[in-house]
Amino acid sequence: AESGLQMSRMYSDGMVLQRDVPLVISGHANPQECVKVTLEGPFRTKSRKAKASSEGEWSVKFPALKAGVGLKLTVEGEGLELSYDNVAAGDVWVCSGQSNMYFRIWESVDAVESPADPDLRLYNMEIPFHLSMVRWSDEHIAMAKEMDFYRPTQWQPCDEDNVRGFSAVAFHFGRMLREHLDVPIGLICNAIGGSPTEAWIDRQSLEEGYPEILEDWFSNGMLNQWCIDMGKINLGYPENTFANHPFAPTCLFETGIATLEQFPIKGVIWYQGESNDFNIPMHEKLFRLLVKGWRNYWGDDQMPFHFVQLSGLAERYNWGEFRDSQRKLALEIEHCEMAVSSDKGDANDIHPREKKPVGERLARQALKYDYGFDIVPCGPVLIEAVAEDGKVVLSFDYADGLKTSDGQALRCFEVAGQDERFVPAEAVIVDGKVVLTSSVAEPAYVIYGWQGYTTANLVNGEDLPASTFKAVVAQ
Numbered sequence: 353a354e355s356g357l358q359m360s361r362m363y364s365d366g367m368v369l370q371r372d373v374p375l376v377i378s379g380h381a382n383p384q385e386c387v388k389v390t391l392e393g394p395f396r397t398k399s400r401k402a403k404a405s406s407e408g409e410w411s412v413k414f415p416a417l418k419a420g421v422g423l424k425l426t427v428e429g430e431g432l433e434l435s436y437d438n439v440a441a442g443d444v445w446v447c448s449g450q451s452n453m454y455f456r457i458w459e460s461v462d463a464v465e466s467p468a469d470p471d472l473r474l475y476n477m478e479i480p481f482h483l484s485m486v487r488w489s490d491e492h493i494a495m496a497k498e499m500d501f502y503r504p505t506q507w508q509p510c511d512e513d514n515v516r517g518f519s520a521v522a523f524h525f526g527r528m529l530r531e532h533l534d535v536p537i538g539l540i541c542n543a544i545g546g547s548p549t550e551a552w553i554d555r556q557s558l559e560e561g562y563p564e565i566l567e568d569w570f571s572n573g574m575l576n577q578w579c580i581d582m583g584k585i586n587l588g589y590p591e592n593t594f595a596n597h598p599f600a601p602t603c604l605f606e607t608g609i610a611t612l613e614q615f616p617i618k619g620v621i622w623y624q625g626e627s628n629d630f631n632i633p634m635h636e637k638l639f640r641l642l643v644k645g646w647r648n649y650w651g652d653d654q655m656p657f658h659f660v661q662l663s664g665l666a667e668r669y670n671w672g673e674f675r676d677s678q679r680k681l682a683l684e685i686e687h688c689e690m691a692v693s694s695d696k697g698d699a700n701d702i703h704p705r706e707k708k709p710v711g712e713r714l715a716r717q718a719l720k721y722d723y724g725f726d727i728v729p730c731g732p733v734l735i736e737a738v739a740e741d742g743k744v745v746l747s748f749d750y751a752d753g754l755k756t757s758d759g760q761a762l763r764c765f766e767v768a769g770q771d772e773r774f775v776p777a778e779a780v781i782v783d784g785k786v787v788l789t790s791s792v793a794e795p796a797y798v799i800y801g802w803q804g805y806t807t808a809n810l811v812n813g814e815d816l817p818a819s820t821f822k823a824v825v826a827q
Contacts, residue, residue, distance in 0.1 A: 356382035356408060357429030360613035363436055364506035368473050368538025370616035371419045371441040378411035378613060380404070381429050387412075393423040393441075417441035419535035421471060440471060442536030443529070444617040447522035448552065449624035451545030452660070455703055460520040462708035467523075472510040472530050474518050477502050477542040477608060479598060481586065488586045496587065496596050501607040507538070519543060521660070524711025525621055525718075532719055540617070542608050544598050548579050548627040549638040551604040557645035558601060562637060568593045569600045574634065576627050599627075609649065619656030619722060620646060621714050625678065626702060629668060632677050639681055643688060658689045658717045661819065663704050664697030664805035672802035675820040689717035692731055695757065695817040699805040713816065728752075731816035737798050737823040744777070744788040744795045744825055753813020754781050762786065764808035767825075768797045786810065795825045 358380040369375060377389050381404040389412045390399045400412035417423075423439035447453060457464060479501050481492055488496070495501070508514040515523055519541045526539045544551075550558065550565050558565050565572070570580055570593040583597040596603055628635040647655045661678045662671055675694060682690035691713035698704040713730070720729035732748035739745075744767060748754065756762055762779035767790040777790035777798070788798060801808030801820035810818040 355429035355432035356380065356385060357387065357427065357432045357434060359427060359434060360611065360615060361504075362475070362540075362612055362615040363425075363434070365436055366438045366440075366473055366507040366509060367436060367475075368440045368442045368444050368507070368536050369417060369423070369425075370444050370618060371417050371535065373416050373616065375414040375417055376411055376614075376616060377414070377425070377427070378409070379427065380408045381410055383408050385410075385430055388428040390426040390428075391423060392426070394420060421536060440473065440536035440538070442471070442538060443533070444538040444540065444615070445522075445526070446617055446620045447519055447525070447539055447541045447543065448620065449543045449622050449660075450547045450627060451543070451703060452626070453519055453521055453541070453543035453621075453623035454545050455520055455707060456517050457520045457523055458516045459703075459705065460707045461705045462520065462524070464515065464523070467515045468511045469527070469530060470509040471536040472526050473536065473538045474508050474510055474514055475538065475540045476505055476508070476518055477540065478505070479503065479544060481598065483544070483546050483582065483586070483598065485582060485585050487588050493587055499596050499603070499607050501598060501604070502611075520707035521623060521711040521714070522621065524708045525714045528712050528715035529718065532715075532725060533723065540612070543623070544604060544608075546579065546582065546599065546627055547604055547624070548576055548599055549624060549635060549642055550575070550601040551599055552609065552624075553602060553638065553642050554605045554610070554645045554649065555602045557641045557648075561641045565601050565638075569597075574631070575601075576630060579627060605645075609646070614650060617650060617655075619658070619718070622657065622659040623710075624659075625662050625674065629662070629670060629674050632670070632674055635674070636677055636681060640685065643685055654687050656687050656718060656722045657685070658691065658714050660691050660693050660710055660714065663693040664699065664803070665702055666699040666805040668804040671804040672799070672806070672820050673822075675801070676822050679819045679821060687721070689721055689729065690819070691717060692817050692819045694801055694806055694808065694820060697805055716816075728812065728814045728816065731814075732810060732812050732818040734818070734821050734823055737825045739795050739825050739827050742793065742795075744790075744798055746786040746788065746798070746823075748785070748818070750812055750816075751784050754784055754786070755811060755813070756809045757811045757815065757817065758809055760809065762810060764801045764803065764806055766799045766802065767792045767795045768799075769794050770796045772797060774799060774802075798823050798825060
């Protein structure tokens with residue numbers, strides 16, 4: 353019988369296999385078909401055999417690989433051989449979210465000098481659909497119906513041609529890791545502009561944790577109406593109200609994450625939230641399901657999951673509260689760190705063009721918490737707010753060299769009493785702390801950078817910004 357041997361889309365020449373953990377190679381074949389997997393490299397050649405299950409699934413496990421290049425992977429079925437050359441062992445990161453993660457190098461303002469690096473390897477997942485308020489072609493509607501969302505692609509070395517269309521945030525994240533680690537880095541970019549959180553969550557997680565999300569998408573008043581309207585128009589107002597679309601609940605998990613078939617990775621960087629900013633409590637619940645679901649999928653409940661806090665936009669009046677919600681999520685979820693980007697926002701554009709600092713801030717988090725580097729991971733982090741003689745004294749972690757980013761007076765601090773009527777406060781730095789003075793006789797709350805688009809300017813000696821926050825003042 354003809355071999356049914358198949359590997360996931362992630363396997364191609366030039367791929368990066370995850371180092372330093374037992375390596376699982378898996379695929380599909382005919383039921384009961386025998387499969388042989390061989391790894392060749394500077395070490396002694398290693399082979400493993402497996403027999404496909406009655407469902408055609410098989411896997412083999414190799415001892416952990418050390419970082420290196422020049423490996424060859426061969427997978428043999430009954431009469432069929434798949435061979436992959438120029439394979440590397442290093443760290444693989446999934447880079448996902450919506451348009452600010454998708455935002456490409458050529459669109460950004462950050463100069464990239466000498467981008468060529470054969471051991472920074474890129475896997476760029478893109479969809480052919482035009483996500484705007486237009487009806488798709490019949491061909492694209494048929495592709496969506498079949499859950500065939502992504503263009504064929506393969507691993508590519510980072511060079512001037514390949515990097516132009518790649519995620520700017522992901523590239524700068526990966527490049528900083530390369531500079532510090534000197535091991536191959538693989539970046540899987542799978543980011544879809546406009547996509548809501550619920551589209552990236554697996555069905556079981558939603559069924560168990562938020563089943564209301566799975567109700568009739570086209571008439572579900574809980575969800576982003578802009579996303580729903582986009583789906584209706586793109587699909588030509590189909591009679592099937594559960595029609596597949598990149599913005600529909602579970603669809604991007606099922607087409608863009610599950611199809612990775614648990615390809616081994618180190619962790620995830622994430623930049624998303626703009627399409628869920630209208631309902632902060634719902635986003636908090638969905639984000640927790642997302643992180644937990646992806647960790648379950650990859651079988652690692654401590655898998656690093658680092659994300660970007662939303663930046664700033666003048667017309668989004670609740671973004672201060674949303675950013676504070678994200679700050680608290682990062683504190684509450686283990687192995688989940690947040691990079692602040694509010695100082696790099698654009699008052700009039702939801703897509704700020706300065707991406708290098710954002711990618712490097714994500715890399716700082718990874719270097720500190722995932723690789724053990726002695727590096728300052730972020731800007732000042734609020735420890736406490738205490739009332740002293742009618743003033744409020746704010747203490748911070750990572751506060752060495754506390755200063756303003758522009759040499760001007762501190763801005764965007766506000767204080768309120770129990771009535772939560774906030775008034776501007778004068779802020780000064782005293783002995784590594786921030787002291788607030790206001791007209792509020794009995795301060796009970798303090799907020800910082802609460803505007804949709806904020807000009808807040810508190811940074812530490814590494815020029816890393818403090819997050820938006822709201823705090824209760826201890827008496």
